[in-house]
Amino acid sequence: MDEVVKAFNTMVRNGCLPSVVSYNILINGYCKNRKIDEAISLFREMSTKGLFPNVVTYSTLIGGFCRVGRPKIALKLLHEMQGCGQPPNIRTCAILLDRLCKNLHFTEAMALFKEMEDKKLDLDIVIYSILIDGMCNAGRLMTASELFNALPTKGFQPDVCTYTIMIKGLCKEGLLNEARELLEKMEEHGCSPNHFTYNTIIQGFLQHNETSWAVKYLKMMVDKGLSTNATTAAILIDLITTNRADKSLQDFFLKAL
Known part of the structure; x- marks a missing residue:
């Protein structure tokens, strides 16, 4: 510089x-x-x-303020930008929306999202995924579910990232049956789970001591040639080394060895 x-x-x-x-x-x-x-x-x-x-x-500055954790100032710049006759692009809005969610400014995030809809910006599944993820992380699962379920009426189908976000949100709230059902629905709709999806649901079941279902998904993942990530591996190792693993999990590791 x-x-x-x-x-x-x-x-x-x-x-x-x-x-x-x-x-x-x-x-x-x-x-x-x-x-x-x-x-x-x-x-x-x-x-x-x-x-x-x-x-x-304007877009550069908005991204800069987001980078240093000052999204409210970035939001003011967005409005100043519009007042000067400079319409924001979808990428600028996506960066700001993501940062507002991560900084827990959900009222502002929803207002920005509504503004984007009203101005008929070219929204895509990434924008919806950002907002759904933010709501899930904040424990606002009902809002996240409403956004997710409304996707088809908006002309979108959830992709693997969106499904994984919702599965994570459901697991976080202990809604494990709903998480299982969503994984099945995902496959029925022709969207194949990837290693992020399997690791997410396995971690969710392990964290709620549902090891039998966790093993079932471990087997599915291995059969598809996918592998555990560092977080899943750490949870599994902790359960084994502290003798908190049930028989199904112990048997899985014995066979794997």
Whole structure:
């Protein structure tokens, strides 16, 4: 960044006036290095130079504020952007929506989502998955389920990521039967579970001491050539080494050896 700033200042001293593109490059560099105060200073400087920020400028800053955990300021920038006649793109909104959810600003997240729908932005399954994941993580399973169940009416079908998110949410709340049913429904609808899906449901059942079902899904996963991840392996090893594993789990490991 020091070299970039030197080049920028040299350009100015030599009478070569920076353009919006020049400012965007420098602002992006500051944002990537989490130097948001320097980025916003350049942003404000642009107007004194008679330059108007474009969608790239605003999107870069919004991403920068999200990166440093300040999504509410990013949301204000989004509204400022719209007020200046710069319509946000779907990627910018996705970044902001994700960060609002992760910072537990759910009222703002839902308001942004509603605004995106009202403005008829080109929403996709990724946007819905971000919101569903945020609601599940916050324990707002009813809201997550409503969003998930409404997908077909919006013209979308859940993908493997969306199904896995909902399965995780159900397991987290101890709704294991519902998690099993959703896994079956997923396969019935032609969406094959991947190793993330199996690891998610196995962890859920193990954490609720339902080892027989966990073993069933372990066998399914192994038969499909998929493997456990580090979290699943750690839970399994802990159960075995502390003698808390039931016979079905012990037998599975003996056969695996």
